[in-house]
Amino acid sequence: MQQGFEIKINGIPVKQHIYGVRDGQDISPYVHEYTDAETGVNVRIISGVAGTPPEDAGDPAALSKDTESWGWYVVCNDRVVLAGDKSERTIWGDDFPGWHPQYNGFVGLIFFTSDKPGELPWTTTKRQIDETLPVFRRATSFMRDATRKYLDYTNTRKVNLEKAKAVESSAAIKPITDIKVISVAPAPMKLPVFESAPKIRMGTVSYQQPLALLSKVAQSLGNSQMSYKQIGQKTFEYYVENEVGE
Template identity: 35%
Template sequence: MPTTIRRAKANPTKAFFVRMLTRDISLTDCILDLIDNSIDSAWSESGATPTELIEDRALAPYHVAITINADTFQISDNCGGIDLDDATNYAFTFGRSDEEIDQAYSVGVYGIGMKRAVFKMGNAVSVVSTFDDEGIDAFEVPINVSKWLVDKTDPWDFELRQATPANETGVTITVGELFDDTVSLFEDPTYVRRLHKALARDYMVPLMRGLTISLNGENVVAKTINFANSSAFEPLRRSYEDNGVRIEIIAGMTSSPPDDVSPTEEREEDISGWYVLCNGRVVLAADRTDNTVWGSAVPKWHRQYAGFTGVVLFSSTDPMRLPMTTTKRSVDTSSAVYRRAIDKMARPTKEWIGYTNARKGDLEAARVLEQKVTSVPVISVAKSGGLKLPSPPKTKARSVANIAYSVDATRLRKLSAAMGDAGMTYRDVGIQSFEYAYDSFVQDEA
């Protein structure tokens, strides 16, 4: 056997590790990672689980407050804190060790979220935890990133210092000396609005369960999804178990399909598409790509299909079983659990596509049925075996012809204004133009 003469070092440098850790994640997703940690603790402290889309007050005692400006980022919660043993052995390691016990129903999988987030934002970091371990205590972890990167004394460790306990158990993370990219984004007046909308969407489940999230002092209100319900329209709601994962699917009509499917006239804030949630966290919102069903299990998305919304909630005590990526901003399409769910998601989607095709036969009758609905919040949708959609009444077939032509947009808008409505759809301008020409030249009933 050959004699070993030396061992080649294979340790990563800190600078390389930090660069690789932070380069492929956005600042917004870093902030969401920190919020995820707070919410994971809130679920654990409350004993509640994010396994169903319901509304209650299970998380009402807990709050998460985020403050951002050009100088500082801070997130503070009252969700129980990190105790000293966990801080020493787990919370600040890069990646989870084999013996570490995950919080049940968490979305933290790899143990990198907090470190990745603060290293992305700035140079001066402070993590303060107040915890109850047979008496209230607190510690602080101060991190000067630039100094830590070159420190060779204890290469990967952080110092824990005694701190003054806060009024409530929880964690406060403050980042100062923000990097230029962070400052530039935080100074953008539209950024806070975009972040606020992301929080309302991605945390709709914990917000509906009573959690308070505030951004620069303004409380976030959960994004709402309401389904149409009537004797003709009933959304689907079903759940099942698959390899340690509970899956709940809700799908149905959230608005009438468009009569005009011109791609230039997309609806603003259209919620149509599939929402994928993992342990209560939205990882895909209003998806209309082959990440869900479109273009794979069913035809590619077309504006004709607008008005259909599906929600699929995956929940498990083991987050490794959930079909989400490390950034929690997409799905792992290779997951067997997810692929099997796609088959079930495709069924109501295909039924909706069929309905949008059938309604063309009698749009007026379809509109009448679509207007006779009540709005039911996603949390109140009743369990059912399948999606219920109407078959529009059959009418005597008429020979029809489609007219398609292009005109200068400025001239078209001048024409619509002359007709009395400058905001008229292209389709209606065409119809009224035809009717005017028909009446002028033919002068009889069609």
């Protein structure tokens, strides 16, 4: 369709879906291209942030949206033979984390190209991948590298969710066809880094007082049903406020 081919249903043109990933100042995709030494097959890998990771991994509504779009795509000689894969057929769960809805928003595409179709990792019908072929198994190590950083990011972005969403939305979706290989070595995925706030070391204060006195303090605090723990907390806060200050 990008080359001018048009599809119509009942006379209405079908809108083209452009596959792409976010590319900007703080976010950029993993890109790698190489020639498989054993078969001569050209292999090109692109992965990155295609959508927005879910805010709440426990929200079924958020996790189910557009879920079929995410995952790994395998393309052989410009034919998509596996789309949005989240199974062991690619990398998920094969000595690697299994797919989790928290990873929604991730898209990885691997392109195998050759003038010898028999060398490509697809079946004889050319409608499914043959994941057992060595050319594909060798590529999976790069596919894992192209995925790990995104999986880690879905956890670290929770530290500053609002800033993460702002950075993500500022990076425009770039079509896969516009992404160029700029070096022989893999270009790692670039994602923002959010550092956790330093943890405050805590201690426990514990002391005993006569029950009658504790009852009087609770009444003075306006709640005779306060627990001893609550009394201790309130009196400590009172002392800090009036004697220590900020």
